[in-house]
Amino acid sequence: MTTTTATTTATSAATAAAPGRNRRVLISGAGIGGPALAYWLDRYGFTVTIVEASPQLRPGGQAIDVRGPALDVAARMGVLDRIRDRRVRMRGMSMVDGDGKELFSTTERTITGGEIDSPDVEILRDDLCTILAEAAGPGIEYLFGDSLTSVEQDETGVRVGFRHHPARTFDLVVGADGLHSNTRKLVFGPEADYLAYMGTYLSVWTMPNYLGLDRWQLFHQAPGGTWGGGVMSVRGNTECRVYMGFESADLLACDHRDTDALKRVLADRLGGQGWELPRMLGHMWDAPDFHLDAMAQIRMDSWSSGRVVLLGDAAYCASPLSGQGTTLAIAAAYVLAGELKAADGDHIAAFAAYEEEMREYVRLNQELAYTNKARVEAQAAAELGEDTDLDTAVPDFQEAGEIIASLVLKDY
Structure with a gap:
């Protein structure tokens, strides 16, 4: 990882030679989705900066699950063995x-x-964050201990104000900053409009x-x-x-x-x-x-506005009750980067294709959270002596497995 307080973006050799438009991307958030997206964008020739409010990769966090399509993405990134070693x-x-x-x-x-x-x-969680950030490599610029204060965009780019660093202009901005996304608040409005x-x-x-x-x-x-x-x-x-x-x-x-x-x-x-x-x-x-x-959960009609797009919990948090937040973030990072590559940086086409690929999978996983919640409540009712048939009250775990595996990844 490259940590810097300067305004010059670290540029890989691949980026310098890359054709196309909208190559400068700012990602807000260095959790799961941010570094995973940075990995793919860097390899596709984009210049990537990550801003993170914490002074370093955040320590702690719960044990999280890498499942279904996220395992496929991890394999394509070459980090699946490392992830398995740290389970x-x-x-x-x-x-x-x-x-x-x-x-x-x-x-x-x-x-x-x-x-x-x-x-x-x-x-x-912190072990997975470290693995993904290290995999993204030295071509990624990190601005730790900082956050966005303003986002202003026009047809040429996005002018971003930072709490500590000088303002800069990027081609695209990705909010991967979690349930309480600051990017979402600045661009899309109050959290209360989207939080369930x-x-x-x-x-x-x-x-x-x-x-x-x-x-x-x-x-x-x-x-x-x-x-x-x-x-x-x-x-x-x-x-x-x-x-x-x-x-x-x-x-x-x-x-x-x-x-x-x-x-x-x-x-x-x-x-x-x-x-x-x-x-x-x-x-x-x-x-x-x-x-x-x-x-x-976060529920939004659209995950993008102009040159700004949201990823992971910031756009469609399914809650820990789904057990799928990590898988959604990793899989969606792969899809978003892939669609930007396929569209040669055309954000309008790429963001629309990203939503088309992910929208149904997100819907199913958000429903899964309520299914899991219903199961827990039914089990608690049964323990209190209430007449509850768990087999008919909520779907079984096989259905959950089918939902998890239902996203088929494209080759980009």
């Missing part, structure tokens, strides 16, 4: 009651990753493996609810990632960037629960990678 390698999971008594255990699947013997790869809240919150952070877990997950469901908390050992059992969630009828009033306020909310919601949840919350206060956010 979390779970052996199984257990559910426990408030006293820590095991209710059941399985070595066939886990809550976070699904079927253990599936071809899917479960990997920590799903009634729950999820939090993740790192803590020591004081339970001595060996590639295992332990989860506790709060009595009478569908959420609670759990923990999984990672990085050769040297640490753990904690997951906690709770239901909320409304969005929280505090800002999603106010970490201290969010920690207090989580402590108030789950501090009185059983099992190890209070002790895990004790480790939360000093966790440098604490994250808490709403389970929500």
Whole structure:
């Protein structure tokens, strides 16, 4: 990676020789979709700059799944073996009651990753981000610790204002900056116009493996609810990632960037629960990678406006309940870059083709999130003694697998 505070874009030899139009691309966000898109654009002869609000690639995050078409993209990028080498390698999971008594255990699947013997790869988010950024190579310019303050476009380009760097002009801008996309807000309007809240919150952070877990997950469901908390050992059992969630009828009033306020909310919601949840919350206060956010989706009629286009969660977040955010971002990055190549940089044709290729796949995966949510709620109702037929209440996991595999990638 090339980190710079100058205004000169790092240009690869391939870019210098590349014909065509709209070659200078700014990507906002260095998560999953941003570096994956940068990889392909760089190889297709575009000049790429990534601006990222964090001072470095963001640490922490949950274990995420690379599935279906994303595995194909990773193979085409030459990083699939690296991704598989860094997978979390779970052996199984257990559910426990408030006293820590095991209710059941399985070595066939886990809550976070699904079927253990599936071809899917479960990997920590920060590990995958590092792999993708390193694969993109030294031709990518990074502006860390900065963000967009303005976006003004005309028929010749996009003038972008930065919080810290001097303003610059690019041919195209891609917002790959997540659920709370700043790019989307600047170009398309308020987040509230596009956000569909799903009634729950999820939090993740790192803590020591004081339970001595060996590639295992332990989860506790709060009595009478569908959420609670759990923990999984990672990085050769040297640490753990904690997951906690709770239901909320409304969005929280505090800002999603106010970490201290969010920690207090989580402590108030789950501090009185059983099992190890209070002790895990004790480790939360000093966790440098604490994250808490709403389970929500982004729904938009169009993912582009002029020379600006959105990618991944910024355009069509399916929520962690879908288990498909990572796959959507990687697959869509491949498609967007490929369509820009095929259109020789004609953004109007490329953006339209990108939406045509991805729109139905996005719709199916967003529906999958609600299917998964219905299953969790049906299971909770059954445990409370309500008459619920899980087989007819929601589709089975085979249907989910068919949705995941339904996107057929083109060769560009």
